[in-house]
Amino acid sequence: MSTAAKVEEKLFQNRYKVDAGRPHISIKNPDLCAHDCDAQQCAVCCPAGCYTTEGNGRIVLITDGCLECGTCRVICDDHRNVEWEYPRGGYGILFKFG
Amino acid sequence: MAEKFDAIVVGAGPSGNAAAYTLAKSGLKVLQLERGEYPGSKNVQGAILYADALERIIPDFREDAPLERHIIEQRMWVLDDASFIGSHYRSDDFNKPPHNRYTIIRAQFDKWFSQKAQEAGVLLICETTVTDLIMDGTQVIGVRTDRLGGSIYADVVILADGVNSMLARKAGFRPELNPGDVALAVKEIHFMPEETIASRFNVSGDAGVVIEMIGKITKGMMGTGFLYTNKESLTIGVGCMLSDFKKQKISPNRLLEEMKSHPSIRPLIEGGEMKEYAAHLIPEGGYKAIPRIYGEGWLIAGDSGMFVNAVHREGSNLAMTTGRIAAETVIELAAQGKACSTKNLAAYRAKLDQSFVMKDMKKYQNLPDILHRNPQFLTTYPELLNQAAHIMLKVDGVDKKSKEKQIRSNFAHRRSLFGLVGDAYKMWRAFE
Known part of the structure; x- marks a missing residue:
């Protein structure tokens, strides 16, 4: 395996039960991320790379690979712009080893 | 009319299982709710199991608990970019049963622990997320x-729902986590043949090694790396304060990748098959970050109560101990026919204050602040120590006295004499 594995390749090893169409995390006000948040630390610090910055400065969130750690919610302490819940029971990451 | 229980335990990790098991053993009617497919499927840890905390709950746990390796050697490495300086402590005494600590795989261990709780009489329901606490005024019912x-009702609800504890936050029992009070850890598990692990780490049978690391691997952030030997796999990971990740804008995945490629680490994990990548927050805020842990009809145990001793890498044992003591408090009140009121549940806090849990938490209460304000302990010093070793050990025709002078001048140059004395004082204050 390459010594600099991309996070997508790693997540591929994990087991998930995706709750299709019902993401458990959402951005409350997407405009705020695009215009009022210079740091956009979620796009760097999410360990599963769920947040990406688009060319126009907007943040795109895809929760399918989420490891349910809580980083994005806690780290957004300047704006509190992340709506974070646990997935419905049984859904989300299912650690084989943990 | 909905069914009513003596106690509801939210979560089936170490604290929830310890609480549920203890309650059910005493004959109380216990419902335990877990959001994962099975206990352990949402849980992440390094993971080291400290025998003592579990022994006090299930004395004969060694008979059938899924344990990986007992630890006979602890390595502490201080890393520079290309080198490490460290200490190893290995003792054959750690090879003699009963063993003091083990590596475990949480998905397997939590399932086993939960099985014990169910055998004791706990009603466990999985794949069920608790969304809210039902309140009657200020009382959780x-x-x-x-x-x-x-709705499901109980005399008392024990929140063992982990570091994020959405329930405690929603109910206003505690504020949102502060990025300076939690560490983000990422880790991977790499599988390889048992013989490979035995030869690489100089162990045989079920004996194992743990390596704890500080230094340049965390890029100036406050944190540590670790490498643990399991039976047929290695766990490797790194964790740093979330506030540091935020400030320095470092990708946790890249941090782990770079650590894995360190010349002293890469050969140890080479050839392994990576089978899972996990991330988890660790409540490392210490004593000052502990929220209210009891109230009218509720108790908090484990990570949810910020019970982690970051200095000694202890957490699951504090989780089990707080879970057990929470249960014992409830059992005593039930036996006396007393209500689980705020006043009566204060006994929980009092018991914890008397135990190693709060004594240890208190002992290091200033350490998080000191390390936050003094990042040199994890950046400059590792570099200086490695340099010093390098200078002394390289044979190059320079006399030893000149080498010592060079080392002293390196230290003084980087930290100044006052800086060095001040740092020594701060460390003494933090650990006294």
Whole structure:
């Protein structure tokens, strides 16, 4: 395996039960991320790379690979712009080893 | 009329299982709710099991608990970019049963622990997320879930729902986590043949090694790396304060990748098959970050109560101990026919204050602040130590006296004499 594995390749090893169409995390006000948040630390610090910055400065969130750690919610302490819940029971990451 | 229980335990990790098991053993009617497919499927840890905390709950746990390796050697490495300086402590005494600590795989261990709780009489329902606490004024009287439809009631609810504890936050029992009070850890598990692990780490049978690391691997952030030997796999990971990740804008995945490629680490994990990548927050805020842990009809145990001793890498043992003591408090009140009121549940806090849990938490209460304000302990010093070793050990025709002078001048140059004395004082204050 390459010594600099991309996070997508790693997540591929994990087991998930995706709750299709019902993401458990959402951005409350997407405009705020695009215009009022210079740091956009979620796009760097999410360990599963769920947040990406688009060319126009907007943040795109895809929760399918989420490891349910809580980083994005806690780290957004300047704006509190992340709506974070646990997935419905049984859904989300299912650690084989943990 | 909905069914009523003596106690509801939210979560089936170490604290929840310890609490549920202890309650059920005493004959109380216990419902335990877990959001994962099975206990352990949402849980992440390094993971080291400290025998003592579990022994006090299940004395004969060694007979059938899924344990990986007992630890006979602890390595502490201080890393520079290309080198490490460290200490190893290995003792054959750690090879003699009963063993003091083990590596475990949490998905397997939590399932086993939960099985014990169920055998003791706990009613466990999985794949069920608790969405709210049901309140009667300020009193918690039950929970609502996303699955069971309707409400479930109990005399007391024990929140063992982990570091994020959505329930405690929603109910206003504690504020949102502060990025300076939690560490983000990422880790991977790499599988390889048992013989490979035995030869690489100089162990045989079920004996194992743990390596704890500080230094340049965390890029100036406050944190540590670790490498643990399991039976047929290695766990490797790194964790740093979330506030540091935020400030320095470092990708946790890249941090782990770079650590894995360190010349002293890469050969140890080479050839392994990576089978899982996990991330988890660790509540490392210490004593000052502990929220209210009891109230009218509720108790908090484990990570949810910020019970982690970051200095000694202890957490699951504090989780089990707080879970057990929470249960014992409830059992005593039930036996005396007393209500689980705020006043009566204060006994929980009092018991914890008397135990190693709060004594240890208190001992290091200033350390998080000191390390936050003095990043040199994890950046400059590792570099200086490695340089010093390099200078002394390289044979190059320079006399030893000149080498010592060079080392002294390196230290003084980087930290100044006052800086060095001040740092020594701060460390003494933090650990006294």
